[in-house]
Amino acid sequence: MGETIVQKLFRTRLGRAVKPGEIVVADIDLAYAHDGTGPLAIDAFRELGSNTVHDPSKIRFVIDHASPSPNEGASNLQLKLRAFARENSIRIYEVGEGICHQVIPENESLKPGMFIVGADSHTVTLGAFSLFATGVGSTDFAEVMTSGKLWFKVPEAMKVTLNGCFQPGVMSKDLILRIIGDVGADGATYMSIEFQGEGVKTLSMASRMTVCNMVVEMGAKNGVFPLDEVTVKHVDTSSLNYKSVFKPDEDAEYAMSLSYRLDELEPVVAAPHNVDNVKPVKELEGLEVNQVFIGSCTNGREEDFEIAAKILSRKGVKKGVRCIAIPASRRVFLNLLRNGIIDKLVSAGCTVTHSTCGPCLGVHFGILGSGEVAVSTSNRNFKGRMGNPESSIYLASPATAAASAVEGVITDPRKLIGG
Amino acid sequence: MNLRGRVWVLGDHINTDAIIPAKYKFRTGDFKELAKHVFEDLDPTLASKISKGDIIVAGRNFGMGSSREHAPRVIKEAGVSAIVACSFARIFFRNAINVGLPVIEVKDANKYFKEGDIAVVDLEKGLVKNETTGIELKFSPYPSFITDVMKAGGLAAYRRGQGRSL
């Protein structure tokens, strides 16, 4: 019987074959926490009775969630994180460096087959690099700081086969929203989501990160792309013959299989208040929008702002609409400054700010008013997610978000592209 | 170990933002304070109504969303002694066990309870009983390691008792 990608990842790590459902203990190569989960992980570390960090070179902290701090409580929690990092020689990425799921792949040497855990559910983003990455809670994170290991149940896998390539104005965000809509918010609970097929090679690394980022919204444990020519430009393969590894076997056994033609996909949104409430943009066209947010670990990379700038420079942000654009890292910000995209965004009327999670989780920047409607490129539209339970959030691609900012109503971006 | 408490019934897909909005966790790390806001976006009056030992009965996919361990910790701090649900989201389930909040998966659990019923949970026997109606529901008991962690009140307390590591 052949193996799925996740079985291969576990086999490489453990040096033996594994079956779904098996409980195993694995060494962790890299673990990161942020200002929202790190302070509690420090408490949990102490509760466990641990004194020394097993291997500080494998631990990272990132201050990205409430960054810079909007209040005294957050400041003090961040002080706690900084003090612990200093005492234990842990590298910390500071305010403004970026969102953890972007900063880690940009700055750390990623190798295919690595095991990475993050004290954040969207750690699954890193599966785009052909490695195992999953989110854990603070006690599990404390366990990794203590022993360098963690227990896992080997997941079953779902195969998603992609063919063709996107039409202009359709993005990988539309693909992953479509999949979540089809599978449901708990349809892939505990599974590894594995992307395959000819269509994969048309997806950039940034687009793959967007797709992996959201697999947790259908309950998945991880998402993973096979290792190919796109991946090898972004990872260290020096210790690996990349052509033969981290591709599923032909006869691998999958718990579920889905298949999509990328050229048949259209722009979609996830309507309030659940991510699986997915509808074609054309069904919601004309709905008035008060705020548009382009950014987050889902869609805060160069390609996201490039398409947004292209659409926004046509007519600019509609009067009365607030459009907030936040690059996912300082490096993305600098790249966009240098290639003139920031100029276009600001000229179009966007509020562009330093890298932070900001509006995505309703802690600071862009809290919605009661009754307001937002289009957001982030990954969750739960009631109250953007700070106000009386507001509504529509999740969309950067292209749809930008088109909606231009028109002031939910708009199909294909109308504003080309021509 | 038997747990007995008054029941609160919640729906499907109760997410971590509904359990504890992110904004509060960036104001304080004090769980007594955070517990005042438990389930606030779902029902702002619920926090003041929950009392020690109460049991939550919910639908599918309880705890979906963020990895914040604040979620099970806040529910526990509010006095809830166990959650019985049709299913749980993966990270929440793991976090709940780690912090010693018993989480029990029972098919169609929410069909057999209404608010104010008295529920009894027997972790070892794998039994949930609605004392008010007399209905008994079975679940497969957890491996003894997990039951022990729950009984000890979480991984930390269990560790202190055992002196063992992974």
Ligand code: SF4
């Ligand atoms: S951008 Fe949003 S989803 Fe991503 S890590 Fe930050 S808060 Fe979480």
